Amino acid sequence: MATPQTITLSVPDVSCEHCVKTVTDTLTQQPSIQDVKVDLNAKTVSFTYDPERVNMTDIETALDDAGYPVAK
Numbered sequence: 001m002a003t004p005q006t007i008t009l010s011v012p013d014v015s016c017e018h019c020v021k022t023v024t025d026t027l028t029q030q031p032s033i034q035d036v037k038v039d040l041n042a043k044t045v046s047f048t049y050d051p052e053r054v055n056m057t058d059i060e061t062a063l064d065d066a067g068y069p070v071a072k
């Protein structure tokens with residue numbers, strides 16, 4: 001297993017607790033993602049993941065499909 005990486009992404013469409021739950025559930029369903037924390041005020045999400053098991057493109061696609069595109 002590779003060293004887990006921690007990343008913070010900007011998800012500007014997060015606006016309420018329902019969004020927080022949707023984003024958290026979406027990310028938790030991805031392989032190896034743990035410790036999902038959504039900051040509703042900053043509109044960011046941080047989590048740890050294993051880069052050998054999931055890649056950032058898949059993560060961004062999953063969030064996009066859930067209605068929360070990642071801001072670049």
Ligand SMILES: [Cu+2]
Nearest residue numbers: 015016018019
């Ligand atoms: Cu919401």
